[in-house]
Amino acid sequence: MASGPVFGVLVLNQISKAGLERLPAARYRTGKDIAQPDAILVRSADLHGMDIPASVQAVARAGAGTNNIPVAALGARGIPVFNAPGGNANAVKELVLAGMLMAARNLGAALRFVDGVDLQAPDLERRIEDGKKAFAGFELAHHTLGVIGLGKVGSLVADAAIKLGMDVMGFDPEITVEAAWSLPSQVRRAASVDDVLRNAQLVSLHVPLVKATRHLVHAGNLAAMRSDAVLLNFSREGVVDDAAVAAALDAGRLGCYVCDFPNERTARHPRAIALPHLGASTREAEDNCAVMVAEQLRDFLEHGNVRNAVNFPDTSMGRGTAWRVAIANANVPNMLGQISTAMAHAGLNIHNMVNKSRGDMAYTLVDVDSPVGAPVLEAIRVIEGVLAVRYLPDAGPLRA
Structure with missing residues (x-):
């Protein structure tokens, strides 16, 4: 127990x-x-x-x-x-590759064609041979893939595309140092989203849906894409303006749209491939x-x-003692001073402390040399800007 x-x-x-x-x-x-x-x-x-x-x-x-x-x-x-x-990065990467192959080889339309063929027809072989001409595609090798968003998934997609013989260009204005280190050196750096859309035959989106990325792809920059380009969205539905994509497909200004988010605008378009949110479904x-x-x-x-x-903020500290207090607070001046003062007034000696901040949020872990009573926890809790206080005495390892 x-x-x-x-x-x-x-x-x-x-x-x-x-x-x-x-x-x-x-x-x-x-x-x-x-x-x-x-x-x-x-x-x-x-x-x-x-x-x-x-x-x-x-x-x-x-x-x-x-x-x-x-x-x-x-x-x-x-x-x-x-x-x-x-x-789920590997699962999403593999589905993106499947989407690229489906678009390049017109597999969605080809499957619909086969579904409509009378397989009992005496001239089946001729019908198949005549029909397949409409689905001639292209090979991925030597074509350019643009990757917008170079986090874990985007980096894996870029690496896989390079191994398939593709040229890869990428754009991510907020790329982390860790992501930059994991990015293949062959990826060419694009100057902007529009730069990627103008120059890549296939474009894959891998960004979170936040205010700045809503309708990141819209009617204005869709117009810069090649008429035979393939746009792939396996990030979030709102990153793309679906009405603008549908209009571009209708006008022949976009070759194919592949996404993981079916809706009434694009799901059944003859040049769209919509999957039922399968990205992480492995x-x-x-x-x-x-x-x-x-x-x-x-x-x-x-x-x-x-x-x-x-x-x-990521905050971690190995246990220095058996008595730990965790405090979430607004990232404002003198919070550590007030927390330390409250502990000192209670006669507590701080053994170790770590404090991290992220935007408006700060988080502090404090190990002390003796048990912490309810009055000192309440004294910290009532400090203006303190959001939550937890007392975490070490329970030790699980015992059978």
């Missing part, structure tokens, strides 16, 4: 068993009927209209995007929102994402460490 607290985790979707197994029953209760959960584990369930209980200390999504979660509102309550960046991706967020959630609940939260 565990000597520490038992955490309740409300699970709102079907989560991979591989992930749930990382939350041992000795210290965790998981399920759909947890009344006062310490955390919420979710995939696609929409939390925007949900009354999230005051007991919740963290939300974790077994996937990359967090559009279904009220991230800003939770941050204002001092609640981190964890995700699994890169956990056993491997579901396992990877579930394991990643379960481990992040456990490290936070038990030790206060933060890894891959979309609204908190």
Whole structure:
């Protein structure tokens, strides 16, 4: 049995068993009927209209995007929102490659043609031979792929395309140092989104949906694309103006649109290929994402460490003592001074401390040399700008 607290985790979707197994029953209760959960584990369930209980200390999504979660509102309550960046990257990369091949070889139209052929017709072979002429495509090798967004997925797509013999150009104004190091050296740097759209025959989008990227591809820059170009969107639906894409397809100003987000404007267009949001739908991706967020959630609940939260800074500190306090607060001057003063007044000696900030949010872990009483926790909690305070005495390892 565990000597520490038992955490309740409300699970709102079907989560991979591989992930749930990382939350041992000795210290965790998981399920759909947890009344006062310490955390919420979710995939696609929409939390925007949900009354999230005051007991919740963290939300974790077994996937990359967090559009279904009220991230800003939770941050204002001092609640981190964890995700699994890169956990489904290989699955998405493989689907992008499939989309490129389907578009290049006109496989969508070819499959529809075969579906309409009378397979009992005596002249079947002639019909097939005559019909296939309409679906002649092109090989990917030596054509240019433009990648907009060079995070984990974009980098994997770029690398795979290079191995297929393609020329690759990429654009990402906010590329991280880590992503830059992982990017193949053969990728040519584009000057802008428009530069990519003008010069690539195939363009693949890999950006999050935020205010700055909504309708990143629109009627104005679609006009700069080649008339035989292929646009692939496996990021988020709103990144592309679907009405503008439909108009470009109708006018013959765009060769093909491949996406993972069917809608009434483009799904059944003869030069569009729409898939039913299959990007992360592999056993491997579901396992990877579930394991990643379960481990992040456990490290936070038990030790206060933060890894891959979309609204908190990454903050991690090895245990120096058995008594730890975790504080989420507004990123304003003199917070550390006030926290340290409150502890000093209670006679607590700080053994180790780490403080990180991200935009308006700051997060602090403090290890002290003796137990922390409720009065000092309340003294910290009432400091203006403090959003959440957690006391995390080390429960020690799980015991059989």
